[in-house]
Structure formats: C-alpha cells, structure tokens
Amino acid sequence: MTNRFMIWEDFLQAGTALVPERISSARYYDNEGDNISCMNRQFCELTGLYWIWKNTDQPVVGLEHYRRRFILPQDWMERFLVSDADVILPVPLCVVPSLAENFCSRHDSEIWNCAMNTLKEQHPEDFDAATAFFNDSLYSPCNMFIMKRSVLEQYCSWLFPMLFKIADSEGIKEDAYLNRYPGFIAERFLSFWCSKYINEKRILFADINFLG
DSSP states (O other), X not given: OOOTTOOOOOOEETTGGGOSOOOTTOSEETTSSSOOGGGHHHHTTHHHHHHHHHHOOOSEEEEOOSSEEEOOOTTHHHHHHHTXXXXXXXXXEEXXXXXXXXXXXXXXXXXXXXXHHHHHHHOGGGHHHHHHHHTSOEEOOTTOEEEEHHHXXXXXXXXXXXXHHHHHHHOOOSSTTGGGXXXXXXXXXXXXXXXXXXXXXXXXXXXXXXXX
16 A cells, blocks of 8 residues: 655756766756756755756655765654644754854855855845854754745745855855855755744754765
8 A cells, every 4th residue: 555645755866967977766867957957066966956946846845965864754754744844954063163164164254255245135134143043053964954845945046046146256166175165055054044934934853864
C-alpha cells in the first residue's frame, strides 16, 4: 500500500551548463527552463534553488546536497503537514565571535559590507534587525531547508535580487573558494529571513549528516 504522505527525492544536477557530463542518476538538470546554471561556480547549490523556484510547482519543496542530508523520520511529511509547519531548517550552529565577523575573517569584509548595503538598499525595513541578527552567533548552515511552496516564493523573491546585485558589484574572484561568496552570504541570509517570521510561521529544526 502506498503511503499518501510518502515523498520521493528527485536528483537535480547543479551547474550542468558548465560541464559536458550528465549525471545519469539525475532526473533534472539546472540548465533547463528558466535557469542560472552558468553561475554555479559562484552561486553553488543556489543555481539548483533558483531552478526549483522557477521550474517546479510541488506544494512542499526542499534542498539538500549530495554530501549533506537531513536526518528525518519516515513519517516526516505527515508530521510536517499535521503540525501545519512552514519550514524545516538544520539545527543551528554557533560561530564566533559573530556571524558577521566570522564571514569577514573567512572571506572578504568588503563583500560583507556590500551585502549589508544591498540589503539596506533593497529592504531598508530589515536592516536594523539583520544587523542585530548577524552580530549574534547562531545560524542554520548549508542553504538546506524544506518549505511550503508559498514560503519558498517569498524567500526566493527576497533573496535573489540581492544576490544578483552583490555578484554584479563584487564580480569574479580568482580563488575558487572565495568566489563562492554568494552561497556563503545566502547561508546567513536564510537564517535571518526565517528569524523575521519566527512568530508568524512554524519553523522546525532537524539534524543533518555530513558525509565528507
């Protein structure tokens, strides 16, 4: 008997436009339809997120990585729906001395300043709360989540215009790791964005596996 709450994972190859190979186990490729696949070296898994946003219509969607997965019970979808949850995020990590300073010490403080200036420009109503949030130490890592479709639409509409502006301003970095700054910014922005709605939306947390 089929469990009506069962949901199957689908595999999406991210950055497809940049490589000749197609992963045979993937059902979808992020260079189809409305996509930013060619930006994968900077946007990392976010090219997959953009593709999901623009090219799917499932009522509940999520994003994991091939090496990082949520640890969920088999009946997680039933629990999600019955509890009327809106979002599942990874259990928060603590970084010191703060989210902002941690980013600046590992990446580039000029990029962080650009990110905050862009947030202030596009969402001035969020700037003070964001500054306070990033002066704290907890965030959910890896750009991983499960969300209702309506929440995904709100989040992506908020996030991507800022990331495009930041990437346009800061350009390409020679170092491959540092060049991934839009993805690292988004990790922090996701946690902040969800924190804005902590009293409006039901947000759950789950452990994740790091598979290497």
